[in-house]
Amino acid sequence: MYLISLSLRCAEWQRGERAVRARLALLFAFAALTFVLPAAAQEKAPAASNVSTVAAEKRAISQSAQFVGRVEAVERVDIRARVTGFLEEVLFKDGETVKKGAPLYRIEQAPFQAAVQQAEANVQRAQATVDNAVVQRQRAEQLLLTNATSVAARDDKVAAQKTAEGDLAAATAALETAKISLAYTDIASPIDGQIGRTAVTRGNVVGPDSGVLTTIVSSDPMYVVFPVSQREFLRLAERHGQKENRENFKVFITFSNGRRYAQAGTIDFVDVKVDRGTDTIPVRASFANSGGELVDGQLVQVDVETSAAEEHVLIPQNALIADQEGVYVFIVEEGKVAQRRLKVGQPSGASIVVTEGLSGGEPVIVGGLQSLRPGTPVTAVPIEKPVGG
Incomplete structure (x- = not known):
């Protein structure tokens, strides 16, 4: 009897334990649902983040093309010695x-002055010979009238006079040459401009074989010469016509530090032939340079713009994202991020021209682009200027 009673008690205890376990399992399941359901609801409806946007701007801009050019002086003179002598100053x-x-240089003048004096003496000697020959000819002609001399003798006097006159002309030319050589001892500047460093100092012997003594370049105005590819030249010709007035093009230059030259230039020359080695056409523009900012030989970026403005869509350059398929931007569309593939044209300052993909007015995202994905909820926060632009 005792064993039967103990067995019944054990069975009741086991049934009670199973009931407790069932209640605990139900309680844990309810608690888990309590935590999981809010988390799932949060994943389905994330909060929209703020993004900086700039509206795609549609405005009229001039067409432009960029080239690399070099500044050249309008006048450039290499100074050389034209006579040989010691450099005095x-x-x-x-x-x-x-x-x-x-005055730039002075060569020792004494030898050249002596040469002039000697040439002057030769002229005087030749002049005296001419004067005597004239008298002898005149006397022979008078004697011939009285048959006191022969015609042959008279002809000899005439020939002697002509010979003396020839010697006089040669002596006179030698004198002029000596005077020119003397004048070459003073070397003067042939143009207005800035002079470079002298290659020689006083005391050295200089002459035609000494090379360039120094260089002078004019400074105002200045030329900028830049090569235009045949393809680009034909494109401009097709768009604006072969006989387009050069005044309709404005030329701007940018220095190597990114600063743009304040004054615009004008195209004043287009070469008549194509460079066969590079397939380019040299084009030249003229710039005022009263401040002396442009230096001969300087390398600059050249921007050629047409005066006829056309309407285009512009966006900040820092909004562009590139991948293997090309470039695209993120815009805000109905509160979500949307991707737009673009075709772009020439840069315009901190912006770039969009030729296809945007029509203007779209809020283009310019900040936090790396973390964005199409379809992400966002709130557009317009700004006036591009981030970092």
């Missing part, structure tokens, strides 16, 4: 501005 300071006719 250097009459300028390196780098200064000189005027036309300003």
Whole structure:
């Protein structure tokens, strides 16, 4: 009896334990649902984040093309010695501005002055010979009238006079040459401009074989010469016509540090032939340079713009994203991120021209682009300027 009673008690205890376990399992399941359901609801409806946007701008801009050019002086003169002698004086300071006719070098003059004096003496001697020959001819003609001399003798006097006159002409020419050589001992500036560094100092022997003594370049105005590819030249010709007035093109230059030159230039020359080696056509523009900012030989970026403006869509350059398929931007569309594939044209300052993909007015996202995905809920926050632009 005792064993039967104990067995019944054990069975009741086991049934009670199973009931407790069932209640605990139900309680844990309810608690888990309590935590999981809010989390799932949160994943389905994430909060929209703020993104900086700039509206795609539609405005009229001039068509432009970019090239690489080099600044050239309108006038450039290499100064050389034209006679040989000792250099007595250097009459300028390196780098200064000189005027036309300003003295630059002086070569020792004494030998050339002596040559002039000798040539003058030769002229006097030749003149005396001519005068005597004239008298002898006149006397022979008078004697011939009285048959006191022969015709042959008279002809000899005439020939002697002509010979003396020839010697006089040669002596006179030698005198002029000596005077020119003497004048070459003073070397003056042939143009207005800035002078470079002297290659020789006083005491050296200089002459035609000495090479360039110094260089003078004019400074205002200045040329900028840039090569235009045959393809680009034909494109401009098709768009604006072969006889397009050059005044309709404005030329701007940008220095290597990114600063743009304040004054615009005008195209004044297009070469008449194509460079066969590079398939380019040299084009030249003229720029005022009263401030002396443009330096001969300087490398610059050249922007050629047409005066006829056309309407285009522009967006900040820092909004562009590139991948293997090309470039695209993110815009805000109905509160979500949307992707737009683009075709772009020439840059315009901090912006770039969009030729296909945007019509203007779209809020283009310019900040936090790396973390965005199409379809992500966002709130557009318009800004006036591109981030970093």
